[in-house]
Amino acid sequence: MNRRQFIQSAGLTAAATTVAACGREPPERPAGAPVGPFGRESTAEDVTRGMDLSGRTALVTGANSGLGFETARVLALRGATVICAARTEEKARGVCESLGENTTPSVFDLADWDSIVGAADLIRASGTPIDMLICNAGIMELPELEQVYGLERQFVVNHLGHFILVNQLLPQVLAAPQGRVVMVSSGQATRNAPPEGIQFDNLSGEKGYTPAGGYGQSKLANALCSLELSRRLQDQAATSNAIRPGVIPTNLGRHMPAWKTFALKNLGGSFTKTLGEGAATQVYVATAPALAQTSGYFFEDCNPIIAGGFTEDREMASRLWRVSEELTADYLPKAPAAAA
Numbered sequence: 001m002n003r004r005q006f007i008q009s010a011g012l013t014a015a016a017t018t019v020a021a022c023g024r025e026p027p028e029r030p031a032g033a034p035v036g037p038f039g040r041e042s043t044a045e046d047v048t049r050g051m052d053l054s055g056r057t058a059l060v061t062g063a064n065s066g067l068g069f070e071t072a073r074v075l076a077l078r079g080a081t082v083i084c085a086a087r088t089e090e091k092a093r094g095v096c097e098s099l100g101e102n103t104t105p106s107v108f109d110l111a112d113w114d115s116i117v118g119a120a121d122l123i124r125a126s127g128t129p130i131d132m133l134i135c136n137a138g139i140m141e142l143p144e145l146e147q148v149y150g151l152e153r154q155f156v157v158n159h160l161g162h163f164i165l166v167n168q169l170l171p172q173v174l175a176a177p178q179g180r181v182v183m184v185s186s187g188q189a190t191r192n193a194p195p196e197g198i199q200f201d202n203l204s205g206e207k208g209y210t211p212a213g214g215y216g217q218s219k220l221a222n223a224l225c226s227l228e229l230s231r232r233l234q235d236q237a238a239t240s241n242a243i244r245p246g247v248i249p250t251n252l253g254r255h256m257p258a259w260k261t262f263a264l265k266n267l268g269g270s271f272t273k274t275l276g277e278g279a280a281t282q283v284y285v286a287t288a289p290a291l292a293q294t295s296g297y298f299f300e301d302c303n304p305i306i307a308g309g310f311t312e313d314r315e316m317a318s319r320l321w322r323v324s325e326e327l328t329a330d331y332l333p334k335a336p337a338a339a340a
């Protein structure tokens with residue numbers, strides 16, 4: 001059995017798909033979105049080289065680990081003020097201490113919606129416009145069904161928590177000269193989402209749950225949420241785009257069986273990305289001057305792609321927004337900033 005056969009037989013679907021993609025033609029590009037000079041091997045530092053982001057503010061969720069940490073680090077390196085969001089005071093302060101002066105901690109748990117509202121209140125009270133709202137935090141493939149607020153946990157953390165955050169902070173994003181929302185989705189949004197897309201009749205997971213299906217659905221929700229937000233922002237200077245970072249060994253794999261983690265670490269070198277490469281696309285989409293009017297796209301390797309699946313299904317996106325509003329109604333601002 002060769003390396004590729006092993007990876008495929010090991011069930012590392014994301015990795016295997018990436019292997020299969022190596023050497024293929026460039027992906028299909030949507031019409032209208034600018035294609036830039038960066039690609040798979042560009043790093044977050046590469047895509048921001050020479051940029052001065054001083055005077056701009058970014059909020060990064062999941063800033064204490066993996067791609068979020070690298071994103072916060074590079075934005076701060078280029079002079080942005082970075083609000084580093086993490087689940088605990090210790091983690092949020094820890095990342096700020098390691099990144100230096102231009103950082104502010106923000107503490108909330110995406111599975112505790114009161115904590116999101118509380119943190120958003122503090123940020124709004126500061127009056128700071130948010131130029132970049134990077135919805136990066138996430139969890140993957142919980143082995144067993146877990147529920148919060150009666151809903152499947154990955155959908156709650158990865159999608160609904162960020163949905164509340166975005167709605168709470170939209171006035172700050174709109175107050176920036178050209179605010180940008182970046183939703184960190186995944187290749188699993190197409191590979192592992194349920195065949196019918198979002199399972200609106202099974203958001204609790206009780207009619208059936210698989211770890212990969214739950215993760216795929218939540219990442220499809222990230223893509224659709226960005227798509228609908230871009231529609232709602234169409235008359236504004238603010239934009240919203242989704243991205244998928246590639247395959248990067250981080251703490252995200254903490255729920256994967258040990259043998260899968262071992263295989264990724266030891267056999268994945270040729271198709272996994274470094275942290276710098278993995279964070280490049282979200283940092284590029286958040287900062288590139290060429291993307292000031294680019295909204296509603298899905299990016300991979302620093303360029304827009306047609307990701308397929310349901311990622312461009314506008315009807316599903318509108319329905320998801322409406323259902324998300326109903327599910328989180330008690331935690332949304334009374335006067336929504338994004339018109340229907």
Ligand SMILES: NC(=O)c1ccc[n+]([C@@H]2O[C@H](COP(=O)([O-])OP(=O)(O)OC[C@H]3O[C@@H](n4cnc5c(N)ncnc54)[C@H](OP(=O)(O)O)[C@@H]3O)[C@@H](O)[C@H]2O)c1
Pocket residue numbers: 061062063064065066067068086087088091108109110111135136137138139140157184185186187244245246247248249250251252253
């Ligand atoms: N790595 C990849 O190959 C890959 C591929 C595709 C997409 N992505 C996406 O990239 C994003 C970042 O992932 P990563 O690889 O950097 O993983 P990571 O190292 O595990 O970082 C995830 C971050 O999310 C935070 N988080 C988890 N649950 C949270 C909650 N309830 N409330 C607030 N924050 C929470 C984590 O905080 P704690 O440290 O406190 O747990 C951590 O800071 C995720 O959205 C993931 O789906 C990653």
